[in-house]
Amino acid sequence: MALAIKAEGIFKTFRSGWWGRKQKLVLKGIDLQIETGEIFGVLGPNGAGKTTLVSILSTLLIPDQGKIQILGFDGLQDGQRIREKVNISSGNANFLWSLTVQENLHLYGMLYGLTGHRREEKIKALIQLFNLEEHQDTTFDRLSTGMKQRLSLAKSLLNDPAVLFLDEPTVGLDPSVSIMIREQIRMIQKEREMTVLLTTHNMKEAEFLCHRIAFLKEGEILTTGTAETLKRMVRMGDLVKIEFKGTILEDELLRADGVINYGITGNLCEIIVDDGERRLGNLIALLSQGGAQIKKVTLGQTDLEDVFIEFAKGTDSNMGGGD
Ligand SMILES: Nc1ncnc2c1ncn2[C@@H]1O[C@H](COP(=O)(O)OP(=O)(O)OP(=O)(O)O)[C@@H](O)[C@H]1O
Numbered sequence: 001m002a003l004a005i006k007a008e009g010i011f012k013t014f015r016s017g018w019w020g021r022k023q024k025l026v027l028k029g030i031d032l033q034i035e036t037g038e039i040f041g042v043l044g045p046n047g048a049g050k051t052t053l054v055s056i057l058s059t060l061l062i063p064d065q066g067k068i069q070i071l072g073f074d075g076l077q078d079g080q081r082i083r084e085k086v087n088i089s090s091g092n093a094n095f096l097w098s099l100t101v102q103e104n105l106h107l108y109g110m111l112y113g114l115t116g117h118r119r120e121e122k123i124k125a126l127i128q129l130f131n132l133e134e135h136q137d138t139t140f141d142r143l144s145t146g147m148k149q150r151l152s153l154a155k156s157l158l159n160d161p162a163v164l165f166l167d168e169p170t171v172g173l174d175p176s177v178s179i180m181i182r183e184q185i186r187m188i189q190k191e192r193e194m195t196v197l198l199t200t201h202n203m204k205e206a207e208f209l210c211h212r213i214a215f216l217k218e219g220e221i222l223t224t225g226t227a228e229t230l231k232r233m234v235r236m237g238d239l240v241k242i243e244f245k246g247t248i249l250e251d252e253l254l255r256a257d258g259v260i261n262y263g264i265t266g267n268l269c270e271i272i273v274d275d276g277e278r279r280l281g282n283l284i285a286l287l288s289q290g291g292a293q294i295k296k297v298t299l300g301q302t303d304l305e306d307v308f309i310e311f312a313k314g315t316d317s318n319m320g321g322g323d
């Protein structure tokens with residue numbers, strides 16, 4: 001399949017202070033290959049370099065070194081042509097504060113060369129798509145965070161991009177709004193067959209939306225793969241916490257299907273399994289048969305931080321694989 005985004009050996013340093021004497025190397029040789037129609041996630045903690053990477057790939061920032069190809073165009077030579085075919089939406093987007101939702105969209109529409117009836121129709125459809133009707137005459141400074149994010153997404157579709165960059169599209173939103181926005185992103189990507197590069201801190205978001213995920217840490221991609229592969233690689237699973245009375249037969253627990261690890265502290269048994277929902281019934285049955293009285297069961301998901309800790313520990317052995 002054709003590559004929509006290809007990056008090779010991207011380095012970026014920021015300079016600050018007198019005469020740029022302070023230097024910070026933020027991207028340290030990034031390689032990426034993203035296929036047409038793929039939703040690709042860049043997952044990383046604060047300061048990892050996500051926004052810098054997105055800014056470079058969307059031609060808003062020039063790297064120190066490296067090659068970029070977007071939709072077959074050269075990222076350094078053909079910036080103008082690329083910008084006609086891509087767009088970007090940020091969770092922290094800023095628009096003109098005193099303009100309304102509609103006015104801001106018209107302003108961008110004009111910048112993208114949309115005129116007259118076509119612009120009117122397009123903006124109307126996007127306002128509808130993102131449920132912004134009620135707020136179309138509200139000025140940007142009076143919008144809630146969720147509405148600002150929707151406006152940013154609406155703006156990013158004005159030029160019908162073939163490649164869409166989403167920089168933390170749900171940052172700062174409450175869970176129910178985040179879920180709605182994720183569902184919308186998924187639907188729109190499918191309908192328009194766009195290539196999407198999305199950055200996030202959120203493992204669940206990456207899992208829900210992305211075909212493949214890259215872990216970015218301190219300017220380096222530690223590994224790339226599907227959510228399933230990454231979890232398997234670090235042998236991380238779901239955490240089942242069981243409060244019990246009586247005894248637990250540890251040998252049986254260790255032999256049970258899907259159990260990766262476990263620990264028992266007092267009356268709390270913590271078990272890491274490959275798939276919590278699938279294994280929960282069996283585990284409870286096994287412990288009950290062994291004589292334990294089950295008091296409380298909770299199922300938690302693997303945390304992004306845990307995965308990162310694992311990657312940071314075993315970077316050498318984990319690098320490069322997983323696709
Ligand atoms: N214009 C700039 N000048 C100097 N340093 C910068 C600049 N932009 C970013 N940085 C630094 O580069 C590093 C990477 O920043 P970046 O914003 O790309 O990270 P991020 O992964 O997007 O983080 P976050 O999750 O907080 O959005 C950070 O240490 C940041 O302080």
Ligand SMILES: [Mg+2]
Binds near residue numbers: 051052167
């Ligand atoms: Mg960022």
